[in-house]
Amino acid sequence: MKTVTIKDKEFSIFISADQIQQAVENVAEQINWDLAGKNPIFLVVLNGAFMFAADLMRHVTIPCEITFIKLSSYEGTQSTGVVKEIFGLNESVVNRTVVVVEDIVDTGITMERIVNSLQEKGATDIRVATFFLKPDSLQREVPLNYVALKIPNQFIVGYGLDYDGYGRNLREIYVLNS
Numbered sequence: 001m002k003t004v005t006i007k008d009k010e011f012s013i014f015i016s017a018d019q020i021q022q023a024v025e026n027v028a029e030q031i032n033w034d035l036a037g038k039n040p041i042f043l044v045v046l047n048g049a050f051m052f053a054a055d056l057m058r059h060v061t062i063p064c065e066i067t068f069i070k071l072s073s074y075e076g077t078q079s080t081g082v083v084k085e086i087f088g089l090n091e092s093v094v095n096r097t098v099v100v101v102e103d104i105v106d107t108g109i110t111m112e113r114i115v116n117s118l119q120e121k122g123a124t125d126i127r128v129a130t131f132f133l134k135p136d137s138l139q140r141e142v143p144l145n146y147v148a149l150k151i152p153n154q155f156i157v158g159y160g161l162d163y164d165g166y167g168r169n170l171r172e173i174y175v176l177n178s
Ligand SMILES: O=P(O)(O)OC[C@H]1O[C@H](OP(=O)(O)OP(=O)(O)O)[C@H](O)[C@@H]1O
Pocket: 045, 046, 047, 048, 049, 071, 072, 073, 074, 075, 079, 102, 103, 104, 105, 106, 107, 108, 109, 110, 111, 161, 162
């Protein structure tokens, strides 16, 4: 079994690069079908979503805008429960269809904060595209329109997701060895 060591922890291969790409294409297909004619704005949540967003947007063929915000709540392998907005949205989302693009919805605390903020800013149709969802970890009710893969409640790295800042560049997903 392929393993990687990141700082003080060992991780084992969990999801291959081919499985990831297939799941991305499935999400893009749904989005192209659902949002044709809606002129959506994609809001990519940095840092983690950079890789999913880059792959996804190559397969989204409808007219759209793409913009970025930066948030952070994780330290090491744990959520701090406090979401820090590091830089925010400049574009108007009034009366727009907004698709929030995330690498993972885990507790849902980050996504709840983003959705509330978009509602306050006047977005009328707020959708979420997340690569991963951990259903057993979810603590908040958030929209989950496009979920590429559901996974158990275990800490993962790769494909944009980090452990203490490292591992984001891995093409596959690795799970923390217990
Ligand atoms: O559902 P939650 O429990 O709120 O977790 C999900 C959030 O955690 C990660 O971000 P992180 O704070 O690690 O910042 P990063 O994207 O810069 O890695 C991830 O990218 C999500 O934004």
